[in-house]
Amino acid sequence: MTIVERLATTTKNRQKSRQNRFVPLAGVLVGAAVIVVLTYTLPPFRNYQLATIGAYLCVTAGLTVLTGLNGQLSLGHGALMATGAYTLALWQDRFNLLLPGIVLAVVVTTLAGGVIGLAAARLRGPYLAGLTLAVAVVVPSITSTFDNTFNSDQGLSVALNPPPGVIPVEQWQVWICWAGALLTVLFLAYLVRGRFGRDMRAVRDDETAAKLAGVGVARTQVLAFVVSAACAGLSGALFAVLAQSVSPGAFPLTLSLFLVMAIVIGGLGRLTGALIGAFLLVALPSVAQSIAEDAGSQHLEGNLALTFFGVVLVVVMLAAPGGLASMKFPRKIRKQKGQE
Amino acid sequence: MDRFLYLTFDGLSRGAVYAAFALALVLIWRAARIVNFAQGAMAVATAYVGYSVASATGSYWLGFVVAIAGGLVLGAVVERVVMRFVDHSSPLNGVVVALGLVLIIQGVLGMIYGNDYRPAEAPFSRDAFQIGGVTLLSRFDLFVFGAVGAVVVLLTLLFTRTSTGLRMRAAAFAPDVSRLLGVPVGGMLTLGWALAAAVGSLAGMLVIPTELGLHPNAMDLLFISAFTAAVLGGLDSPVGAVVGGLVVGLLLTYVSGYLGANVAPMAVLILLVVVLLSRPDGLFSKAKARTA
Amino acid sequence: MKRTATVLAALLLAAGCSNGNSNSSGxxxxxxxxxxxxxxxxxxxxxxxxxxxxxxxxxxxxxxxxxxxxxxxxxxxxxxxxxxxxxxxxxxxxxxxxxxxxxxxxxxxxxxxxxxxxxxxxxxxxxxxxxxxxxxxxxxxxxxxxxxxxxxxxxxxxDYTVEGKILATYVKETYAGKKVCFLGQDDDFGKDSLAGVEQVLGSVTAKQTYVVTNPNVGPQIGAFKAAACDVVVLASIPGFTALSIGTAAKIGYKPQFVVSNVGSDPTTLAKTLGAAAPLLEGVVAANYLPLAxxxxxxxxxxxxxxxxxxxxxxxxxxxxxxxxxxxxxxxxxxxxxxxxxxxxxxxxxxxxxxxxxxxxxxxxxxxxxxxxxAGEQLTKLTGGKATYFGTPYTTDDAAGAVAPYSGTAAAPPANGVPPAQ
The missing domain is CATH 3.40.50.2300 (Response regulator)
Known part of the structure; x- marks a missing residue:
């Protein structure tokens, strides 16, 4: 059994697992309270980073369900985020109504995800990776071919109303992004506990067995892709809100690759892992840059940060193959592994 | 018609270098069941070494040999020092470690050589022959075709005619059974990595002179095209890699030439969708042989 | 889920604590x-x-x-x-x-x-x-x-339009009646530059774009050769300038290249072209600062x-x-x-x-x-070195004329630091 199946095991051992006695709703409410308190204590830049973590969490949570629980690897979620972001930008330009705009962004991305998901359901392993990779690199091509709508490389700016009252912008951004993130997490937490979650794991573990047990394999895979696409769309829309602008350069292939790295390093198939991954996506580059800065030489600066980033990835992957989320209870995992 | 011929030859010469690199991806896939995302960065690293040697000694061919030997060494080292210790229970762990290696290699290269483009000389003239006003291929293009052809032949011989090749495939497909049968699985993996990296280095030496020059990120874009080509042809098939490379090269050139450069990535995506929907394991997949 | 919340709180508090940087206001x-x-x-x-x-x-x-x-x-x-x-x-x-x-x-x-x-x-x-x-x-x-x-x-x-107008003015004066082609980057750089060029020259014989994600300009340069253009104007970054010049040489096509300042630094181009650097001979570009x-x-x-x-x-x-x-x-x-x-x-x-x-x-x-x-002056590459020729021109990004600028360049202050005003 692979590490990615841990969540499956915890669900099966529902009685034994402490973790599952907690209702997701309670966890999310605690999280919301923590966030609100934090927004009043953190300085503006930290609030901005916190908001960015929230926006990332939407996509990493959806992706970890797709990849960790359903076994489909996508290198194209950056493109789905771009879909959400551009939808919101175009909507805001005309109507400037944020909430309906975000909903529309999710809907449009869900449709796009459905199309890709239909193709993805037929593909496995590297072939799926190859197809989604081609999706990821097509974004700049689309924005420049239809540049009257998307304005090519320079992108669009996103019209936004200032926050109500005297709330600082960064604090307002945290609230919006984390409202989205916590709703996503809540939705996914209930989803993976239900019948759909069981179907996904069954398909991931053994397609033939799942089929024999009456699980619609293709249906489950397409649905999983659609769900994670919706999350990516929400994330993209939130990024558009954060940046007040969208451009193809902000959604490069490296973003899609970093998302995959984030969920694996965090701990594949776990929402906690998705959270850690989202945190690392924000924290690691800036930590790397400040370490490199302290180390001195101007000409090495960028390269030292890159190297440090790479070393962290390799070391974590070697030291904690199940991701950071798994590090606390190594013994328990081994026991669970043995049980299946 | 002239335009069509011109674009065809241009596309073929681009496609040949995609094919060269796709071969490296196929080789590592056959040997270790992994898509090595670090292949491009590793090839760049050895190309830097090769060109350093070439400029120090004044001999391109010495640098060429050093680059490929460097590929062998680097591949073996990466396998022995890093990849061997990766938990392979999830295929993604290897992918993430490879991506980490990319960052490390690019960072280190940037520190040593700087982030500027450096010239990469070609061993043969890149001026194309012209017949009746139509531009055909250059000597260098012919060299690329020859090298790619040689690699395909050697790989096919290795995997079908030698016991080593058979052991390598067995070790990749069913490591446990192979071990029981006395195949030195670890050694086969190291060998596979070394060979794949050497082919990657060869591809690097072939492609870098035709592009913008030596740069830590010089192979990033090529990796995308070559991976697409390998997937298109089928990751298990060296012939598929070559066909895939040529098809992608031709498609990119035709579309850039007739419709505009910005449309090309969309055309590649459409091609991939069409091919993979009818043949989910690539053009040259063996019937029903589902990958691990 | 509780663990999620705990992890979250711990991570964020850690982030918050590391914010002890000085707020150097005051x-x-x-x-x-x-x-x-x-x-x-x-x-x-x-x-x-x-x-x-x-x-x-x-x-x-x-x-x-x-x-x-x-x-x-x-x-x-x-x-x-x-x-x-x-x-x-x-x-x-x-x-x-x-x-x-x-x-x-x-x-x-x-x-x-x-x-x-x-x-x-x-x-x-x-x-x-x-x-x-x-x-x-x-x-x-x-x-x-x-x-x-x-x-x-x-x-x-x-701005790129100003530059396009100035480059085109040179082409119009020096290569009157010749066919002119244009290769631009597929973004505002290429577009604004083309707008400037066409404002002065009218429609060019052939125009092509390249994308930075595809390092092959064979199809584009091939089209220029087929159109028999005598002059090729490039609105490109240095790598693609070198690539375009190299590709033209490869297919035996020798137009006069006129290159945007953005992609014309001779040191960078020569570095990229290596042994093929002599191809740069005669390339016309523009600049507005002293040459290195x-x-x-x-x-x-x-x-x-x-x-x-x-x-x-x-x-x-x-x-x-x-x-x-x-x-x-x-x-x-x-x-x-x-x-x-x-x-x-x-x-x-x-x-x-x-x-x-x-x-x-x-x-x-x-x-x-x-x-x-406000403008630029043209340079020509000879012997691997760019030198200015003619006079500087100024113009605007709208319909304004391209006018020679007659002011003289200032010399730096003795200590190299601009004086207080």
Whole structure:
């Protein structure tokens, strides 16, 4: 059994697992309270980073369900985020109504995800990776071919109303992004506990067995892709809100690759892992840059940060193959592994 | 018609270098069941070494040999020092470690050589022959075709005619059974990595002179095209890699030439969708042989 | 889920705690961020790594070296300039992050010479909201010249349309009646440049675009050859200039190349082409700053001195000249803003204009105009070295005529630091 199946095991051992006695709703409410308190204590830049973590969490949570629980690897979620972001930008330009705009962004991305998901359901392993990779690199091509709508490389700016009252912008951004993130997490937490979650794991573990047990394999895979696409769309829309602008350069292939790295390093198939991954996506580059800065030489600066980033990835992957989320209870995992 | 011929030859010469690199991806896939995302960065690293040697000694061919030997060494080292210790229970762990290696290699290269483009000389003239006003291929293009052809032949011989090749495939497909049968699985993996990296280095030496020059990120874009080509042809098939490379090269050139450069990535995506929907394991997949 | 919340709280508190950085406000200048009695903190975003770093990564260190030189000569009104360079890898998402860090956390006084059109476009609104002066953006986009919409943003480079008009004027005068083709990058750079070219020449014989993600211009150059163009105008970055010239040679096509300033640094091109560098012979380009190879220019003598003392003797090319010229102009603006430095005073000083410096043509700054240098002069590459010929031209990005500029270039002050005004 692979590490990615841990969540499956915890669900099966529902009685034994402490973790599952907690209702997701309670966890999310605690999280919301923590966030609100934090927004009043953190300085503006930290609030901005916190908001960015929230926006990332939407996509990493959806992706970890797709990849960790359903076994489909996508290198194209950056493109789905771009879909959400551009939808919101175009909507805001005309109507400037944020909430309906975000909903529309999710809907449009869900449709796009459905199309890709239909193709993805037929593909496995590297072939799926190859197809989604081609999706990821097509974004700049689309924005420049239809540049009257998307304005090519320079992108669009996103019209936004200032926050109500005297709330600082960064604090307002945290609230919006984390409202989205916590709703996503809540939705996914209930989803993976239900019948759909069981179907996904069954398909991931053994397609033939799942089929024999009456699980619609293709249906489950397409649905999983659609769900994670919706999350990516929400994330993209939130990024558009954060940046007040969208451009193809902000959604490069490296973003899609970093998302995959984030969920694996965090701990594949776990929402906690998705959270850690989202945190690392924000924290690691800036930590790397400040370490490199302290180390001195101007000409090495960028390269030292890159190297440090790479070393962290390799070391974590070697030291904690199940991701950071798994590090606390190594013994328990081994026991669970043995049980299946 | 002239335009069509011109674009065809241009596309073929681009496609040949995609094919060269796709071969490296196929080789590592056959040997270790992994898509090595670090292949491009590793090839760049050895190309830097090769060109350093070439400029120090004044001999391109010495640098060429050093680059490929460097590929062998680097591949073996990466396998022995890093990849061997990766938990392979999830295929993604290897992918993430490879991506980490990319960052490390690019960072280190940037520190040593700087982030500027450096010239990469070609061993043969890149001026194309012209017949009746139509531009055909250059000597260098012919060299690329020859090298790619040689690699395909050697790989096919290795995997079908030698016991080593058979052991390598067995070790990749069913490591446990192979071990029981006395195949030195670890050694086969190291060998596979070394060979794949050497082919990657060869591809690097072939492609870098035709592009913008030596740069830590010089192979990033090529990796995308070559991976697409390998997937298109089928990751298990060296012939598929070559066909895939040529098809992608031709498609990119035709579309850039007739419709505009910005449309090309969309055309590649459409091609991939069409091919993979009818043949989910690539053009040259063996019937029903589902990958691990 | 509880663990999720716990992990979350722990991570964020850790993040919060690490924020013990000094908020260096206060000081004399009425609480202006980034300004104390002894220091002015300025930030920038640049591509130091990644594919776009080539050439550009040497700009900001050169600017910093010039500031160090000024600091060693007493600074500006006794204040030393600290230049914080952040790497965004030419990725607009990273630009968002690093510029916010500079403004919100490091509390910089101003953003200087942020590089790139797509990268910098994304932070315009943020900088405006936070009232941060956004000086001398490193790109020729017309976006920076919107004084009503972005009152704090100023350009530096001549914009691409101005350049297109000047290049086309040369082509029209020298190659009257010849066929002209145009290859441009597939973004605002190529588009604005083409607009300028066509305004002067009318429709060109063939126009093609390239995308940076496909390093093959075979189809495009092939089309020009088929169209039998005598002159090819390139609006391309250095790598693609070299690639275009190399590709033309490969297919036995020898047009006259006329290249945008953006993609014409001879050192970078020669480095990229290597043994094929002789192909550059005769290439016409344009510039507006002293050329790195012109040792007779007092500016180059000054910059070389600074480069040796404060820039670790980095390769001295036009990018270094550019970076130091940015530094010089910024110090001029600071001198103009006076001793009691505030953000509004800095913007006013820039808007007042009248700077004379290394440029061959004046910078255009005024209340109505935030674009940078007003024009360019043509250069020709001979013997691996670019030299100016003819006279400088100035024009605007609209329908204005391309006019020769007769003013003479200023010499640098004796100590190399612009005097207080």
């Amino acid at each position: 000081g004399s200048s009425s609480n202006t961020p980034g300004v104390t009695d002894t220091e002015i903190l300025v930030g920038t975003h640049q591509p130091l790594t990644g594919p776009a770093a080539a050439g550009y990564s040497s700009i900001a260190p050169a600017t910093k070296a010039y500031f160090d030189y000024v600091n060693a000569n007493g600074g500006v009104y006794g204040r030393k300039i600290t230049y914080k360079i952040m790497d965004d890898g030419y990725n607009p998402a990273n630009t968002q992050q690093v510029v916010r860090q500079l403004v919100l956390q490091d509390k910089v006084f101003a953003i200087l010479n942020g590089l790139g059109t797509p990268t910098h476009t994304g932070v315009l609104d943020f900088l405006k909201t936070n009232r941060v002066p956004d000086l001398f953006v490193a790109s020729g986009s017309r976006t920076w010249n919107q004084p009503d919409k972005y009152p704090g943003t100023f350009g530096f480079n001549p 190879t012109d040792d007779s220019s007092p500016w180059i003598q000054l910059y070389k001195k600074v480069n040796a003392q404060y820039n670790g003797n980095a390769t001295f090319d036009n990018n270094v000249v550019y970076g130091m010229s940015v530094g010089y102009l910024f110090v001029q603006a600071l001198q103009g803003a006076g001793k009691d430095l505030t953000r509004d005073k800095l913007t006013e000083a820039v808007q007042k204009g009248g700077f004379t410096g290394p440029g061959l043509v004046p910078v255009r700054f005024s209340a109505q105009d935030h674009s940078g240098y």
